[in-house]
Amino acid sequence: MVTHFPVFISSLKKCNQNRLPASYTIYMNNQVEINYIERILAGETNLYSYFVNSYSNSIYSLIVRIVQTNEDAEELTQDSFLKAFKKLDSFKGDCSFSTWLFRIAYNTAISATRKRKMEFPMVDEAMMESVPDEALETFFDQDENEIKLQKLEEAITKLNVEEKTLITLFYTEDKSVAELARVLDLTPENVKVKLYRVRKKLYVLMTKGNEDEQR
Amino acid sequence: MKMNNDKAIIKALQSTESPRLSADFNSRLMAEVYRAVERKKKRAYVLGICLISGVSLVLIGLAVYVFLTYIPWNFTFELPKFPKINLTPESKWMYGFSFYIALLTLILIGLDNYIRHKWMTRKSK
Numbered sequence: 001m002v003t004h005f006p007v008f009i010s011s012l013k014k015c016n017q018n019r020l021p022a023s024y025t026i027y028m029n030n031q032v033e034i035n036y037i038e039r040i041l042a043g044e045t046n047l048y049s050y051f052v053n054s055y056s057n058s059i060y061s062l063i064v065r066i067v068q069t070n071e072d073a074e075e076l077t078q079d080s081f082l083k084a085f086k087k088l089d090s091f092k093g094d095c096s097f098s099t100w101l102f103r104i105a106y107n108t109a110i111s112a113t114r115k116r117k118m119e120f121p122m123v124d125e126a127m128m129e130s131v132p133d134e135a136l137e138t139f140f141d142q143d144e145n146e147i148k149l150q151k152l153e154e155a156i157t158k159l160n161v162e163e164k165t166l167i168t169l170f171y172t173e174d175k176s177v178a179e180l181a182r183v184l185d186l187t188p189e190n191v192k193v194k195l196y197r198v199r200k201k202l203y204v205l206m207t208k209g210n211e212d213e214q215r
Numbered sequence: 216m217k218m219n220n221d222k223a224i225i226k227a228l229q230s231t232e233s234p235r236l237s238a239d240f241n242s243r244l245m246a247e248v249y250r251a252v253e254r255k256k257k258r259a260y261v262l263g264i265c266l267i268s269g270v271s272l273v274l275i276g277l278a279v280y281v282f283l284t285y286i287p288w289n290f291t292f293e294l295p296k297f298p299k300i301n302l303t304p305e306s307k308w309m310y311g312f313s314f315y316i317a318l319l320t321l322i323l324i325g326l327d328n329y330i331r332h333k334w335m336t337r338k339s340k
Contacts, residue, residue: 045248045249045252046245048245048248049241049245052241052244052245053241056236056240056241056244057235057236060236064234070234073234074236074237074240077236077240078240078243078244078247081244081248082244082247082248082251085248085251086251139223140221140222140223140224141221141222141223142222142223148223149223149226149227149230152223152224152227153227153230153231156224156227156228156231167224167228168228171221171224171225171228172225172228172229199221199224202224
């Protein structure tokens with residue numbers, strides 16, 4: 001039953017996607033995960049593979065974006081999962097397991113980058129302030145232009161660690177502002193402001209790149 | 216601010232080549248997890264042994280301290296004196312008869328036990 005349970009949950013999620021509110025699905029998922037954690041703490045260590053299978057790729061993609069080397073990222077992903085396992089009894093269940101795991105992974109990756117002294121380009125504050133909100137919305141709403149997408153990818157690599165984490169979790173992992181606040185140890189208001197500023201920074205980095213090319 | 220509609224950012228993040236974890240990553244990680252569990256068990260065992268040894272040493276030390284401090288070294292044991300028994304011909308007969316009854320009771324109990332045992336083994340066959 002144990003091996004089929006995750007499959008059942010994922011199929012249940014698919015079936016109920018259009019019928020049940022998202023909060024209910026999240027609640028059910030959390031309950032399942034809390035049950036798993038209780039059983040792992042009681043000695044069923046093999047159940048930890050459920051979490052490893054579910055989150056290893058997401059954690060790895062976040063860490064790869066932060067540390068930028070595949071080998072280090074794989075090692076740090078392993079470290080994050082081992083740390084999570086050792087501290088499993090301190091998981092209170094007041095947030096989802098993935099949020100808690102992302103927080104551990106983020107802190108592990110941050111410690112690794114601190115040792116390396118990575119440098120990120122600075123962006124002029126005045127330039128960022130001068131970008132109108134309407135321009136941002138129309139600019140990022142269109143995804144047909146391949147050259148623009150390529151430049152956007154380049155601009156993303158120039159963001160600092162916190163900014164990369166913010167956009168990765170917000171746009172690809174569908175984390176809410178409250179969850180992001182927990183992962184990054186910030187207030188929800190602060191997260192909103194930072195997300196807003198990241199968009200402006202990306203815009204400036206891209207347009208600055210265009211200006212440099214024209215010169 | 217409609218940030219969730221930033222299709223371009225989502226597409227750019229998704230299209231960035233995200234390398235996959237090696238195929239045996241999950242199994243290697245689980246092996247590490249099992250090793251960590253074993254280490255934890257071993258540590259708990261060693262800690263338990265150390266704790267028991269420590270407590271035992273403290274108790275032995277305490278016993279030695281109490282022995283040296285509160286118990287005098289020149290103590291002597293006095294064995295109780297048994298009462299003298301004067302055997303008259305009448306009492307000899309009484310003692311003999313009591314001994315015979317006790318012996319007979321023991322023999323009968325032993326015989327009863329032997330017969331029961333035999334009967335039980337025969338019944339079980």
